[in-house]
Amino acid sequence: MADKPVVKVSGLGKTVDNGGEPLTILQDISFSVMPGETVAIVGASGSGKSTLLGLLAGLDLPTSGEVALDDSALGVLDEDQRARLRGRLLGFVFQSFQLLPSLTALENVMLPLELAGVAGATRIAREWLERVGLGHRLKHYPKHLSGGEQQRVALARAFAPNPRLVLADEPTGNLDATTGQQIIELMFDLNARQGTTLLLVTHDEAIAARCGRTLRIQSGQLTG
Numbered sequence: 001m002a003d004k005p006v007v008k009v010s011g012l013g014k015t016v017d018n019g020g021e022p023l024t025i026l027q028d029i030s031f032s033v034m035p036g037e038t039v040a041i042v043g044a045s046g047s048g049k050s051t052l053l054g055l056l057a058g059l060d061l062p063t064s065g066e067v068a069l070d071d072s073a074l075g076v077l078d079e080d081q082r083a084r085l086r087g088r089l090l091g092f093v094f095q096s097f098q099l100l101p102s103l104t105a106l107e108n109v110m111l112p113l114e115l116a117g118v119a120g121a122t123r124i125a126r127e128w129l130e131r132v133g134l135g136h137r138l139k140h141y142p143k144h145l146s147g148g149e150q151q152r153v154a155l156a157r158a159f160a161p162n163p164r165l166v167l168a169d170e171p172t173g174n175l176d177a178t179t180g181q182q183i184i185e186l187m188f189d190l191n192a193r194q195g196t197t198l199l200l201v202t203h204d205e206a207i208a209a210r211c212g213r214t215l216r217i218q219s220g221q222l223t224g
Contacts, residue, residue: 091158
């Protein structure tokens, strides 16, 4: 339903053991993200942005509070159930691309489709690589692709399964300014065309300004 949040975060906290002393990384974080929204999470290095993204994806568990994706509370799911939920709902774009080096560009994009049991994975992956301008690089391995090309493959991989939510962690962090701008334009264009919900971690205010809303984290807490 359009009036139901894709993401709902309630009283989220994360504390870790720091040599016998508790270190609070996140404290009392609450917010919701509605379908089709584009939301930037902004904060200084070490403010807890990437930790928050990991909790939203169910890759890590909070010390307190709750994350719900598409009305499913992650805290009551086991690791396999959370993995299945990620496969069904989420696409990921990472700063370091996270392509599998032993797979070609085509195979990297096919992988989440095949894991989800999508019919016609090869055709869909090829179409998505053509959409991101890499129809001529299907059989190239990541080591033979530039950083910008690798991130284009990563974008195709993220959007190909038609996820409800894409999580992007500093997607231009390893790219030069010109290439980074091209990737951001492409990501927002794909997101708008697909009607996907986008949650983007960035330290770049210009990128954040492209989003419909900005959440600011300072010392592990939401400000403003």
